[in-house]
Amino acid sequence: MFEVLKKKLKELTEKILGKGVEAESRSEEEKKAEKDKRFFLTLKEGIIKRVIEKKLTREELEAILSDLEISLIEADVAYEIARNLKESLIKELDGKEVKRGREKEIVIEAIRRSLNEILDLPKISLEDEIRRKRPYLIVFFGFNGSGKTTTIAKVANLLIKKGFSCVLAAGDTFRAASIEQLEEHAKRIGVPIIKQKYGADPAAVIFDARKYAEAKKIDVVLADTAGRSYTNENLMEELKKIVRVNKPDLKVLVIDSLTGNDAVNQAKFFNEIGVDAVVFTKLDVNEKGGAILSVSYLLKKPILFVCDGQNYEDIKYFDKEEFLNNLLGF
Ligand SMILES: Nc1nc2c(ncn2[C@@H]2O[C@H](COP(=O)(O)OP(=O)(O)O)[C@@H](O)[C@H]2O)c(=O)[nH]1
Numbered sequence: 227m228f229e230v231l232k233k234k235l236k237e238l239t240e241k242i243l244g245k246g247v248e249a250e251s252r253s254e255e256e257k258k259a260e261k262d263k264r265f266f267l268t269l270k271e272g273i274i275k276r277v278i279e280k281k282l283t284r285e286e287l288e289a290i291l292s293d294l295e296i297s298l299i300e301a302d303v304a305y306e307i308a309r310n311l312k313e314s315l316i317k318e319l320d321g322k323e324v325k326r327g328r329e330k331e332i333v334i335e336a337i338r339r340s341l342n343e344i345l346d347l348p349k350i351s352l353e354d355e356i357r358r359k360r361p362y363l364i365v366f367f368g369f370n371g372s373g374k375t376t377t378i379a380k381v382a383n384l385l386i387k388k389g390f391s392c393v394l395a396a397g398d399t400f401r402a403a404s405i406e407q408l409e410e411h412a413k414r415i416g417v418p419i420i421k422q423k424y425g426a427d428p429a430a431v432i433f434d435a436r437k438y439a440e441a442k443k444i445d446v447v448l449a450d451t452a453g454r455s456y457t458n459e460n461l462m463e464e465l466k467k468i469v470r471v472n473k474p475d476l477k478v479l480v481i482d483s484l485t486g487n488d489a490v491n492q493a494k495f496f497n498e499i500g501v502d503a504v505v506f507t508k509l510d511v512n513e514k515g516g517a518i519l520s521v522s523y524l525l526k527k528p529i530l531f532v533c534d535g536q537n538y539e540d541i542k543y544f545d546k547e548e549f550l551n552n553l554l555g556f
């Protein structure tokens with residue numbers, strides 16, 4: 227009985243061991259085969275990868291991004307900004323591994339992402355601001371002919387429609403017919419205007435307008451100023467005085483979107499006084515409005531409004547997506 231059991235056990239052990247040896251040797255072979263397979267697969271993957279993937283080179287990027295640079299400049303983006311953008315994209319993408327045939331797509335994605343970042347600006351709600359502090363004083367400044375007076379009329383008209391009361395301050399006491407121009411708007415919109423004679427101190431005119439608003443419980447004072455240019459040293463001083471005396475709640479820089487290269491200089495120049503928000507005008511003339519990109523890149527200030535025409539209704543909130551689509555043409 228015991229012997230039978232022992233024999234069975236031996237048979238069993240041999241069987242197992244035998245199998246075990248067999249299994250062992252097969253697995254060795256298998257292991258080798260597996261290894262070879264893996265090696266060839268890796269090789270194949272490597273080749274496939276090399277065929278379908280590639281590294282973006284600086285030359286290639288230069289070519290694609292030079293096209294971008296040119297189209298940005300054509301859209302009135304300042305040269306300096308277009309070049310900076312190109313350089314930083316080259317730095318970001320140089321040596322990046324991409325699927326063949328997708329090079330352009332990858333670069334375009336990067337362009338869109340970086341433009342989106344530039345336009346990721348702080349937001350401002352004029353209505354909330356006004357509700358927080360009344361009378362709320364807004365001073366508009368900018369270069370000659372940028373559209374300050376027209377924009378003031380548009381903003382006043384918009385605010386009246388939203389139920390706020392407004393008074394205009396004829397702070398441009400310098401340019402011929404500027405007071406009459408603002409008066410005409412005030413009459414048409416149906417808002418009061420505070421003015422003095424030409425040559426008067428604009429800081430005093432704006433001060434009077436604020437006193438008037440306080441007395442009459444008017445919500446908003448919209449102050450016009452004379453257009454500046456680099457040579458107007460005294461006008462610049464005058465603007466500083468306006469700010470010092472009246473401490474505006476909002477200093478708005480008005481920029482003609484056709485400005486091109488000079489937008490950068492204007493933004494730097496006026497930023498000496500401190501810009502709180504920007505308005506871009508004349509987008510109806512050049513809907514690409516590259517100045518928006520240049521100035522936003524430099525100042526990182528909220529865009530209060532964009533204007534696109536000569537009528538009071540031609541004022542709207544900035545739409546980043548729409549702007550980028552227009553600028554890039556895709
Ligand atoms: N097409 C167009 N013209 C505008 C716009 N804004 C202002 N203007 C015109 O630009 C010129 C100068 O505007 P104005 O308000 O007097 O500029 P200011 O010197 O800065 O006060 C005027 O003829 C305006 O009618 C705009 O958004 N589109």
Ligand SMILES: [Mg+2]
Nearest residue numbers: 374375398404
């Ligand atoms: Mg004016």
